[in-house]
Amino acid sequence: MSDFGQIGFTEEQIDMLNAAERFCREKSPMDKVRSLIEDEQGYDTDVWKEIYDLGWLGIAIPEEYGGVGLSMTEVVPVAEQMGRRMMHSPFMSTTLAAQAILAGGTEAQKSEILPQIARGAAATLALSEQNGDWELAHISAVATPDENGYRLSGTKTFVADLEAADWVIASVKIKDDVALAIIPTNSIPDGAIRREVVIDETKRSYELNLDDIVIGESDIMDVDKTDAALHHIHLAANLLIAAELTGAAQSCIDYTVEYLGTRKQFGKLIGAFQALKHPTVDAFVDYQKARSLLYTAAFNFGKQGEGEIATRMAKAKAEETLSFVADRSIQFHGGFGFTYDCDAQLYRRRAIFLASQYGDARYHKQKLADLLLKA
Amino acid sequence: MSAEIAEFAKDANAWFAENAPGPQDFMLPLTFMEVGTDQQFDFLRDWQRKVYEAGYLGAAWPKDYGGGGLSQAHQDAATKAMKAHHTPIMFNTIGLGWAGPLILDMGTEAHRKKYIKGILSGEDVWCQGFSEPENGSDLGNAQLRAVREGDEYVLNGSKIWTTHGHYAKYMILLARTDFDAPNKYAGLSFFLSPMKVPGIETHKIRKLTGEHGFTQTFFTDARIPADGLMGAEGAGWQVAMQTLMYERNAKGGQAGGYSITEIDPLEILDLARKAERGGKPVLDDPVIRERLVDFMIDAQGHRQSMARAKIPPLNQDCPQAIPLMAKLSMTEYAREINEFALSLQGTKGGYYVGEPNAVDDGYWHRHYLNAFSATIGGGTSQIQRNIIGEHALGLPKTR
Numbered sequence A: 001m002s003d004f005g006q007i008g009f010t011e012e013q014i015d016m017l018n019a020a021e022r023f024c025r026e027k028s029p030m031d032k033v034r035s036l037i038e039d040e041q042g043y044d045t046d047v048w049k050e051i052y053d054l055g056w057l058g059i060a061i062p063e064e065y066g067g068v069g070l071s072m073t074e075v076v077p078v079a080e081q082m083g084r085r086m087m088h089s090p091f092m093s094t095t096l097a098a099q100a101i102l103a104g105g106t107e108a109q110k111s112e113i114l115p116q117i118a119r120g121a122a123a124t125l126a127l128s129e130q131n132g133d134w135e136l137a138h139i140s141a142v143a144t145p146d147e148n149g150y151r152l153s154g155t156k157t158f159v160a161d162l163e164a165a166d167w168v169i170a171s172v173k174i175k176d177d178v179a180l181a182i183i184p185t186n187s188i189p190d191g192a193i194r195r196e197v198v199i200d201e202t203k204r205s206y207e208l209n210l211d212d213i214v215i216g217e218s219d220i221m222d223v224d225k226t227d228a229a230l231h232h233i234h235l236a237a238n239l240l241i242a243a244e245l246t247g248a249a250q251s252c253i254d255y256t257v258e259y260l261g262t263r264k265q266f267g268k269l270i271g272a273f274q275a276l277k278h279p280t281v282d283a284f285v286d287y288q289k290a291r292s293l294l295y296t297a298a299f300n301f302g303k304q305g306e307g308e309i310a311t312r313m314a315k316a317k318a319e320e321t322l323s324f325v326a327d328r329s330i331q332f333h334g335g336f337g338f339t340y341d342c343d344a345q346l347y348r349r350r351a352i353f354l355a356s357q358y359g360d361a362r363y364h365k366q367k368l369a370d371l372l373l374k375a
Numbered sequence B: 001m002s003a004e005i006a007e008f009a010k011d012a013n014a015w016f017a018e019n020a021p022g023p024q025d026f027m028l029p030l031t032f033m034e035v036g037t038d039q040q041f042d043f044l045r046d047w048q049r050k051v052y053e054a055g056y057l058g059a060a061w062p063k064d065y066g067g068g069g070l071s072q073a074h075q076d077a078a079t080k081a082m083k084a085h086h087t088p089i090m091f092n093t094i095g096l097g098w099a100g101p102l103i104l105d106m107g108t109e110a111h112r113k114k115y116i117k118g119i120l121s122g123e124d125v126w127c128q129g130f131s132e133p134e135n136g137s138d139l140g141n142a143q144l145r146a147v148r149e150g151d152e153y154v155l156n157g158s159k160i161w162t163t164h165g166h167y168a169k170y171m172i173l174l175a176r177t178d179f180d181a182p183n184k185y186a187g188l189s190f191f192l193s194p195m196k197v198p199g200i201e202t203h204k205i206r207k208l209t210g211e212h213g214f215t216q217t218f219f220t221d222a223r224i225p226a227d228g229l230m231g232a233e234g235a236g237w238q239v240a241m242q243t244l245m246y247e248r249n250a251k252g253g254q255a256g257g258y259s260i261t262e263i264d265p266l267e268i269l270d271l272a273r274k275a276e277r278g279g280k281p282v283l284d285d286p287v288i289r290e291r292l293v294d295f296m297i298d299a300q301g302h303r304q305s306m307a308r309a310k311i312p313p314l315n316q317d318c319p320q321a322i323p324l325m326a327k328l329s330m331t332e333y334a335r336e337i338n339e340f341a342l343s344l345q346g347t348k349g350g351y352y353v354g355e356p357n358a359v360d361d362g363y364w365h366r367h368y369l370n371a372f373s374a375t376i377g378g379g380t381s382q383i384q385r386n387i388i389g390e391h392a393l394g395l396p397k398t399r
């Protein structure tokens, strides 16, 4: 088969995996996840502090900007373990914002913002709009030049963790071209932010009204790099989402297997019924493949060509896997599966939410078809 | 990869480029379970001997018994070269892949001396006598009777679906030596049995493709030497389970080469290019495109899983998961992609081998029907799911 990337690993990645496995297991038991759903902020401030004190926000930030100097390869196991334990924090959104600045920021922006992020300042991205389009260039928000720089207008949706962020990077149009604008969140007027109701209740997502926000000339990212930056953000986001989905698929399988091994009907443990056992095994086999594709994507992420193919494959497979196992998990829990108390709904909702972000499985397969199926 | 291996790989590639036989004027078997005519058999036996003599089969097996005395990495490089050059299969699979590693692992010195070389050269063809007419998936219930008399065992009963039964010189045989054992497993014993002795008879069975390929094997007061016993009397079940680990690729140690032709998703791309619908290539159809990509993702997921199995830190939660799923994942994929290949042929999907208008001489039809050999043989896909569920996931037993 032609080369879609070969799996590999780095020592640092394995260290991150082992550290993150323990950390997330200890800090994010399910009752904690449940209580944070009820909490407006949605994450534990102390845990967040520990995350950045561990240096995890700087994993993929070069040392010259105060980071650890590794890459997305080593971020993946952290995202995977957070996904596995449903641990929410501004980690994903901040990591992506840092990637955006690295890919498309000016030198001044990199040296100013990246070291602060590495030390624990949160940041986020504002790319989606009301049209619900996954093509990041298809937007209508605008930046109009005025005497102080630019005046923004339009509305952004699905801005993750905005309340925690010090900066939000928004895509806007300057005349006909898309540009990325770094908005310090302290310049956002009162009333411009509304928390959105999203299906994954562990997540925090906001609508941002850009009207009347004014930013300086120097807050616009390098316009020559916008396309490349958007492409990089798209892939980095899908890599992290694939990691979250894969981690969640693992724990959803564990959760389901646990019930199949304790609940009895007709005098038997229900896991002895093949109508339940075999689909659970199919999900497990899918999960193994999803995880292999994830680590293949992590290892090849920096490579032109293979990186994109591997990432799209990883996201598509991970999404389908979690969707399937969580769907079956609801069914296999019977009446309890229909309740709010059963964790199956958390996993099902997570799969739906993450499918909606940065392209679902079918979208990625179409992209893969264009890349791989030449006439 | 070390320089030594790289050099070996280079030589292997050159050798296979030079010596790979290419298409013949008769159908070459795509799997070892498909060998049905003497012409196919003779051809494959010659080819295996040639590869062995060149040093590209059994490269990692000990020199003392006829192997190459090199490392597994050497053999892997040779196997890779075979795949790259689309060579015919290594047909003596039951010897190369299952009986051989078993004999090397737990046979006596005498067993190794006697059997290993003939397995590699193809001189001694092996078959497997596990399944019986009444006991297939429930292998532990095998009833063929073996009674000790002096230095011999006397066999009575029947085995079925015996691949290569007609050609084999030896059989790995699961038989019942104790009918009063405390449970069905404890009464079983495992033998390396000769096939060409009085009282053993093979009857060819026609497969769904219309060809021959396996036999029913009858045992009537057949006498075999007692030194063919592998493991202790009554420990046959454990030996059989180890054999199945080799058979399902859940355990390494095989001589190398491949016994089933793999389908690369890119191969069916050509079908989709050529086939037309409404005057347009099928490859333009978004539904077909999505399915093709699904197969590519699945094939890549499978391959990278096999590679991940060799990276312990990425398998900490369940180290046996990938080895146990290998057979299910590979065989079901093969069945599905071959089936899909038929749907890419329009009206020509209705042809079969022998029809001059058939696409690729009916290769895909034959491959699809033959794909069931692997989803049924060696433990059905349903049994594989039971095993993965019970042994990897710890789900309650079905029985």
Ligand SMILES: Cc1cc2nc3c(=O)[nH]c(=O)nc-3n(C[C@H](O)[C@H](O)[C@H](O)COP(=O)(O)OP(=O)(O)OC[C@H]3O[C@@H](n4cnc5c(N)ncnc54)[C@H](O)[C@@H]3O)c2cc1C
Pocket (backbone or CB within 6 Å): A274, B033, B127, B128, B129, B130, B131, B132, B133, B134, B135, B136, B137, B138, B160, B161, B162, B163, B164, B214, B372, B373, B374, B376, B377, B378, B379, B380, B381, B382, B383, B386, B398
């Ligand atoms: C091409 C080919 C080559 C073969 N070569 C050999 C050989 O060389 N030597 C040899 O010994 N055998 C060989 N076999 C036999 C093979 O191992 C058996 O066919 C297989 O184990 C199934 O047994 P069976 O045919 O008796 O089917 P059965 O066991 O009767 O199964 C019938 C159906 O019931 C299902 N089933 C059975 N039990 C369960 C369960 N507990 N849970 C769920 N579903 C179940 C099966 O999946 C199958 O679909 C070969 C088979 C084929 C097709």
